[in-house]
Amino acid sequence: xxxxxxxxxxxxxxxxxxxxxxxxxxxxxxxxxxxxxxxxxxxxxxxxxxxxxxxxxxxxxxxxxxxxxxxxxxxxxxxxxxxxxxxxxxxxxxxxxxxxxxxxxxxxxxxxxxxxxxxxxxxxxxxxxxxxxxxxxxxxxxxxxxxxxxxxxxxxxxxxxxxxxxxxxxxxxxxxxxxxxxxxxxxxxxxxxxxxxxxxxxxxxxxxxxxxxxxxxxxxxxxxxxxxxxxxxxxxxxxxxxxxxx
Ligand SMILES: [Zn+2]
Numbered sequence: 001x002x003x004x005x006x007x008x009x010x011x012x013x014x015x016x017x018x019x020x021x022x023x024x025x026x027x028x029x030x031x032x033x034x035x036x037x038x039x040x041x042x043x044x045x046x047x048x049x050x051x052x053x054x055x056x057x058x059x060x061x062x063x064x065x066x067x068x069x070x071x072x073x074x075x076x077x078x079x080x081x082x083x084x085x086x087x088x089x090x091x092x093x094x095x096x097x098x099x100x101x102x103x104x105x106x107x108x109x110x111x112x113x114x115x116x117x118x119x120x121x122x123x124x125x126x127x128x129x130x131x132x133x134x135x136x137x138x139x140x141x142x143x144x145x146x147x148x149x150x151x152x153x154x155x156x157x158x159x160x161x162x163x164x165x166x167x168x169x170x171x172x173x174x175x176x177x178x179x180x181x182x183x184x185x186x187x188x189x190x191x192x193x194x195x196x197x198x199x200x201x202x203x204x205x206x207x208x209x210x211x212x213x214x215x216x217x218x219x220x221x222x223x224x225x226x227x228x229x230x231x232x233x234x235x236x237x238x239x240x241x242x243x244x245x246x
Contacts, residue, residue, distance in 0.1 A: 007244050009173055009184065013037075013115035016044045017171075019105055019143045020120060021135035022052040022092060023073035024202045029177035030118055031080050031195040032188025032222075033238050038081030039191075045084040046077055047108045049101070049139050054092035060204055066092075068204055076201035080194050084112075095138040097145075103157045105146040110166035117171050119143040121179035121241060131178035140176060147171045148245050172246050179241035185229035188222070189236045 016037060020026045026034070026046055034044055051066030060068060070087055077085045088104050095101070109117070122141035125131040150156040152170040160166040175184070188195065196215055200206060206214055219236060226237035 007242075009175075009242050010115065012040060013042055013173075015112060015114040016042055016116045016118060017047060017109060017112045017114035018044065018118040019047045019049065019108070019139060020118075021049050021095060021133065021139040022055060023048055023069040024052065024055075024076070024199070024205050025120065025136065026073075026118070027076050027080075027195065027198040027202065029120070030175075030238055030240075031076070031198040032191050032236070033186045033240075034082065034118075035080040035191040035194040036186065036188065043084070044080075044082045045086065045108075045112045045114070046073070046082055047086045047088065047105065048073055049088045049095065049105075050090045050092040050135065051087060052092050055205060065204065069202070072202045072204065076198040079198040079201060080191075093135060095135045097138055097141055101138075101142045102146050102150055103160070105143050106150040106157055107160055107164070107166060109146055109151040109171060110160060110169050113169045114171055116173045116175060117143060117147055118175045118177065118240075121176040121181075123180055125178055125180045127180070128178075136178060144174060144243075147174055170246065172244065174243040174245060175240040176243065177238070177240055179239075181241045182229075182239035184242045185226065185231060185237045185239045187226070187231055187235050188238050189234075192219070192222075192236050 018026050052069040053066035074085050120136040120140040122137045152168050154168040222236035226235040231237055
């Protein structure tokens with residue numbers, strides 16, 4: 001008997017769904033990787049669970065923050081070739097692991113029918129506690145539960161099929177960002193400018209920083225990530241833990 005070959009992510013997939021807690025999460029963790037996918041012809045959909053209405057640093061009245069951040073996320077998506085952006089409208093900072101959230105994510109999975117899902121790790125990152133915002137972990141866990149078993153089980157949330165005609169759908173790969181077990185590095189050096197443009201679209205989040213600070217922070221962080229994952233010196237990387245769910 002031979003040992004099974006280690007699994008590797010598919011070279012190309014037709015559709016990817018990214019499920020994240022807040023506007024800007026997808027851009028910090030994955031916008032470079034997504035720019036590469038859309039350039040290769042993959043259709044990418046964003047599903048943002050909250051409007052990020054508890055974030056920001058400026059004097060924007062709180063009731064305007066949610067709509068503003070939706071606009072910013074939509075603009076950021078365009079920078080990396082994504083035009084399908086959906087918002088679930090849950091309250092920022094107050095996410096809990098509920099059946100309602102699992103159903104709402106399962107609905108989007110069944111609508112989009114992605115081969116690959118990107119979300120945040122449900123596991124706490126002890127060395128980088130800022131990556132483990134409770135909303136991020138809750139969305140990661142809810143999304144994994146939606147991928148397996150809810151979205152693929154026709155008898156889970158039967159109202160999705162009965163009332164909305166949404167058939168069961170099995171996602172093959174889940175890519176977890178901000179994971180303490182990252183095992184897959186993507187070299188995004190050539191699309192770094194697009195990631196930076198996406199992040200700069202989140203004006204309420206980044207405009208308080210002095211000119212150049214965001215770029216300096218990102219290149220330092222991503223260069224170190226590339227080094228840790230044995231990419232050539234000077235390259236910039238985003239990393240994921242890839243989970244195979246078939
Ligand atoms: Zn966040």
